Amino acid sequence: MKAKILTLATRHSTGGAQMNTYLVASKLAERGYNSQACYLFKHGEMEIDSSVPCNIFCMNKASALNVIPSIFRFLVFCIKFKPEVIIGFHPLANIVAVIYKFFNKDVSVLATQRNPAISMSGFTRRIEKFFGSHFYASNICVSNAVKASFSEYPQAYQNKFIVIHNGIDGFDTALESKVFSRSFFSLDTNDFLIGFIGRIHHQKNPLFLVDVAESLRNKNSDQKVNFVFVVAGEGDLESEFRELIKNKNLDEYFNFVGNLSGDLVPHFFNAIDTFILPSLYEGFGRTIVENMFFGNPMILNDLEVTREVAGDLGYFTKLDPDYCVDTILALYDKSCTGDLVLESEKIKARANSFSVSKMIDGYQNQIINVSKQCSED
Known part of the structure; x- marks a missing residue:
């Protein structure tokens, strides 16, 4: 069995980031990784194939009252599961992954940026900018356009960037009329x-x-x-x-x-x-x-x-x-x-330029790179 991987999104609901949270975990599992998908809050339904565990830490939408308890339950889960890599799929998920790193310095955080920088709120932006500059092992952008939107961020933040386009497979295009x-x-x-x-x-x-x-x-x-x-x-x-x-x-x-x-x-x-x-x-x-x-x-x-x-x-x-x-x-x-x-x-x-296998190759390469860095350290 290869490394233990957690993918983490803020919300369990229909949406590209949410679906890719589960997709990446399931495809990494097919390649021999011990991977599971995690969501802090349940905001709606999402179709999954049950190929890997799907952990939801609060069955309600995010609110001022349940944010801290949900994060706490995720951290407790991490302490038990002992992931070697956490891949975040929302800004808050990236931040929470780094919070766990404070408890276990050996975990590698692969952040992802799925929307332009302007989409982040001011408070989240400030924390994410600091954490990204100091604690991310890499910062995956889903497009060059997203990467370019962070041009005014610190160089230490931008140095972590790599572009991995989203991938989509499995559509039945052989439909009738x-x-x-x-x-x-x-x-x-x-x-x-x-x-x-x-x-x-x-x-x-x-x-x-x-x-x-x-x-x-x-x-x-x-x-x-x-x-x-x-x-x-x-x-x-x-x-x-x-x-x-x-x-x-x-x-x-x-x-x-x-x-x-x-x-x-x-x-x-x-x-x-x-x-x-x-x-x-x-x-x-x-x-x-x-x-x-x-x-x-x-x-x-x-x-x-x-x-x-x-x-x-x-x-x-x-x-x-x-x-x-x-x-x-x-x-x-x-x-x-x-x-x-x-x-x-x-x-x-x-x-056909945007395949799931090509996307997973990109994520796997990042996992291999951070694993090498850890072994060298």
Whole structure:
């Protein structure tokens, strides 16, 4: 048996960091490591395969009353398990991993940065910056764009950086027709569907879609086809989002299909005609890669990270509703003439650049490096 590894996230819920917390632990276990996944708080459900233990230290959402008890239970667990490496998947998780290092100086902390520096709160930023400069064995960024966002941090912090892109495997892309996938969501077979999937949260900028729908209504006066935004996900902005749609009489332009997991996720991407991601910021953009497996055209906010992941295969917008509508109308015309076939094949080919095995190779190399450093010390 190789080294004992713990992966740690702050929240157990649907999300890229949370899913990768379990994925990395399970894939390392397949390579002979004694690995387990840990979560400080339970914020929702997440589909797992039970290949490795999943430890949740508080079955409620984080609050001022349960933060310290949850951290304490994790530290007690570590004292018993005696991990040699802890991999953090959220800023607070990175910090908590270092707190355990105060009890066991031999443990190596591999931090990860999954969002740009601006996404951290001021208090967390100050602690994480200090801990990262002094106690991380390495600091894994999920994209070069994330790495660049820390350019004003101390050099001691930046010296720990390494970029390991997220990986995605296991999507069943050999599905039946779009008609079959649309039946899962009761979607009309004749509509042109623009897919949005993610948390309905400020970061994902879902309210921008209302502006696009308004512009689409104005520019599609001849009603050549019904354009519908298919919204998958839940979040704290959902009530405001729905109310805004209702107030602007745009209900016919939106179809909410709820939070998706399991087989419904590939059916979502198979059902839509184009994908839209108006996020204000992203660390990597997992849904971009998920969509690329299905070859759907992509309308993306013009960010360093969306260009890094999508390459030259996206339609990039500075959050201009009229540009988005012009793109949607052009894509509809191309879909009618079959001009999207070559573009779709190129998009599918790029998806293969982001594999889970390549990602796990990167994590394993970091584990091997810190193990060598410990043995030399």
